[in-house]
Amino acid sequence: MKPVEINKGVYSIRINHFNRKFFDSLIPLPDGTSYNAYLVKGSTYTALIDTADPEKKEVFLDYLSKVEKIDYIVSHHAEQDHSGLIPEVLARYPKAIVLTNAKCKELLISHLHIGEEKIRVINDHDKLDLGGKTLEFIFTPWVHWPETFSTYLIEDRILFPCDFFGSHMATDELIADSQVIYEPMKRYYAEIMMPFRNNIKTNLEKLKKYEIDLICPSHGPIHKDVKFAIKCYSEWALAEPKNKVLLLYVSMHGSTFVLVNRLISRLQEHGIEIEKLNLEDADIGRVAMAMVDAATIVLATPTVLAGPHPKAIYAAYLASLLRPKTKFLAVLYSYGWGGKTVEFLSNVLSCLKAQIVGQVGVKGLPTESDLKLIDELATSISEKHQTLLNTQAVLK
Secondary structure, three states: OOOOOEEOOEEEEEEOOOOEEEEEOOOOOOOEEEEEEEEEEOOOEEEEEEEHHHHHHHHHHHHHHHOOOOEEEOOOOOOOOHOHHHHHHHHOOOOEEEEOHHHHHHHHHHHHOHHHEEEOOOOOOOEEEEEEEEEEEEOOOOOOOOOOOEEOOOOOOOEEOOOOOOOOOOOOOOOOOOHHHHHHHHHHHHHHHHHHHHHHHHHHHHHHHOOEEEEEEOOOOEOOHHHHHHHHHHHHHHHHOEEEHHHOOOOOOOHHHHHHHHHHHHHHOOOEEEEEEEEOOOOOHHHHHHHHEEEHHHHHHHOEEEEEEEEHHHHHHHHHHHHOOOOOOEEEEEOOOOOOOOHHHHHHHHHHHOOEEEEEEOOOOHHHHHHHHHHHHHHHHHHHHHHHHHHHHHHH
């Protein structure tokens, strides 16, 4: 295999991992993933931008088999899927120098045992002339680790943003199709980038000064439609949530399911979009995606012993980790004799700083008076959404 030229002197090294099912033993990968590295050849020096996961060592080294020299290795991010093969590259090209920032240097030494003498520290907006090809290093921290930065190839107007704008998608298509890439890209944002919305806002502002013709991320295809990629991130990270309720539920004997169906019916009457996901077999990536733009999250669970169903606990914990821009929360629960379901979930979800607009608990099968409480909850959610929509209209 050989690198694919995407611009004169600029090459893509994409290693597809079609059968990888999970990332970090946690994140489902329905479309597999890819590890993307890039070569930039100037008239004087050659730079390798990132490497690949060590699991694909043989494939990656085969790509480099006809590359005569590498002078610099740009390490954007110390995680193994990007930097894990730097030791192998240094063994093959012993004169190469690793370029990275001070924080990443520390991580490369501790995570990969790369010798300090092989690393040169760069600063924000430093430039490197390769001979007709100039790299500018742009610090874009917390997308999604503290040391992450991007590289801009000035003459070609190409941005290499590491995980920023990425997608877990194994494909032979070099350039992203906006219709095909939207969902994998949103899934990637939801699972990995959503907790860092404020940092994304800062980094998007930082990129505005650059004219960009191509975005070459470290996972998934290249973005030729640059405006589309940036618009997606702007909407997901910065826009206000939609008039939408995400209803996450699990039911053991049907009582919770009765509450869920009643709430869905009443919310539909109020003209609210609803996404309902059964936590019994839900893909956590789908759950994360649904959290991106929902104004309200409703968690519905039976009581198991004295607390929520374990899968409801996991969903609440996931929300607390991902920190979506949700404004309102509600809890529906059923129980046999008692318990502390609401207290438990409220504690887990407290870091969201969302307003709890209601809770409905029923003992055994719901009665008509219980269902009236669901109707009142639907009305309360509708009123909150309307206030939110009115505020958004005024701000526009």
